[in-house]
Amino acid sequence: MHVGIAVNPVAGMGGRVGLKGTDGKVAEAVERGAEPRAPDRARRMLDRLAAVAPDATVSVAADPMGESAVRDAGFDPVSVVDPFGGETPDPTATTAAHTAAAVRAFADVDDGGADVGDEASDGDEPAAADPVDLVLFVGGDGTASDVAAALEGTDVPMLGVPAGVKVYSSVFAVSPEDAAEVAASFSRTERREVMDIDEDAYREGEVHPELRGVAHVPVADDLQSSKQTASGTVESLAEGVAADVRERDGEGITFVLGPGSTVGAIKDELGFEPSPIGVDVWRDGEVVVRDATEAEILDALGEENVIVVSPIGGQGFVFGRGNPQISPAVIRRCDLRVVASRAKLDDVRALRVDTDDPDLDDELAGWVRVRVGKFETRMMKIV
Structure with a gap:
């Protein structure tokens, strides 16, 4: 060869x-x-x-x-x-x-x-x-x-x-x-x-x-497919997640809200205009940083932090495609919440991560609960 x-x-x-x-x-x-x-x-x-x-x-x-x-x-x-x-x-x-x-x-x-x-x-x-x-x-x-x-x-x-x-x-x-x-x-x-x-x-x-x-x-199984836009509504999902976030207002919890249309719907439900394909930081009822860089996210983090992200349709990547601002340093300081429409998950066999830190990728691997509706969840495996 x-x-x-x-x-x-x-x-x-x-x-x-x-x-x-x-x-x-x-x-x-x-x-x-x-x-x-x-x-x-x-x-x-x-x-x-x-x-x-x-x-x-x-x-x-x-x-x-x-x-x-x-x-x-x-x-x-x-x-x-x-x-x-x-x-x-x-x-x-x-x-x-x-x-x-x-x-x-x-x-x-x-x-x-x-x-x-x-x-x-x-x-x-x-x-x-x-x-x-x-x-x-x-x-x-x-x-x-x-x-x-x-x-x-x-x-x-x-x-x-x-x-x-x-x-x-x-x-x-x-x-x-x-x-x-x-x-x-x-x-x-x-x-x-x-x-x-x-x-x-x-x-x-x-x-x-x-x-x-x-x-x-x-040709190999490890090749990814092109990105696809999954169909299906996310309104009830966004409503449920936004309600959960608002319940924690006043507790000093920092929410790192990733890019994409699914999390964008959550941002809309929270009452602010999402930054274009950017990462926004929310705490206690207001946007702390809009369209944040990695450094700005790290500066905004507190004692308790939560990342909310949605996998890319057709590929299943949670981290490593389109959201590098959410770096390994950020991920290690946060709890992870994955959200996705049922239609999006139907298009992927498993979730994936590619954070630039192989040890972190290994730590993230395994079963994760994905929010798919106002109350419903589905178990998916990060491979």
Whole structure:
């Protein structure tokens, strides 16, 4: 097996600082104190890959797009693709063009001097090794779109290690470790959709996924499906949860109310306008922080805290997709309440978490009571 590895070092940086994405917002994310997420996700995937496929042949993009991480995991890459023309840029200076140039080299694609390659390497195409059997990339939907475009017209499959804020495409594994397992064991591929959304519209609360491509993807149970919007009413659910929250007003309990339409209905029932796809903090009858960042949530927490979240329809993720502001540090200080419509739960086999903290993921695993109505609950398992 020959794997080509490319890491988008800025993927997901905007999440915990409340930007809902990083496309065009890297500088602002840095100003807000954002920390890189993708390198750690890459290391987790590579550590597992080294364990399950130690003899794998690896090509990799030059630093800051993965070379050091590959070597640290114990692999001696057969090819280091340099899309930077011999320079080593600051990670925040990497672009979609660099990703595309590296992927084309992995697949041994001759672009005939296309602009994207020239932009990435000042006119010199990166050196290509033998074509890879799989492109394994670390990033989000924007990175997936770049990889798919670079592989267009080839049969080379792609698989994503999820590191972005939004992950709508069905080309990603559930976790970094799962990506390594799939890469090491897949025997067939199928065509899957690459989706992305307009992040500016997303920040305003409008979610309009657009098809950006169709790619060959390894087939395995650990691949997630695209996000789907579940049908069904949440009015009675919202009424019941809001009533419970109001009963605790005056007790100093801090409620961290996650994003999404289901929890948004609870916010409406509490009498305030939800922040667009953001996290709001409520205590003693009023909004303490609206559209909060991770740091603002941590500052607002008290002695007793409760997170209210709803899983993503079609995927079942409770944490790790679309709500990175609710970080491991926040989760560890809160009790968890999961809410969902019956229709949403009918679309998922199990709930999932991907918090960036494997120990916390293990702690959260197991059976959890999900509120599905004004009074009704259903038991679901977090796997």
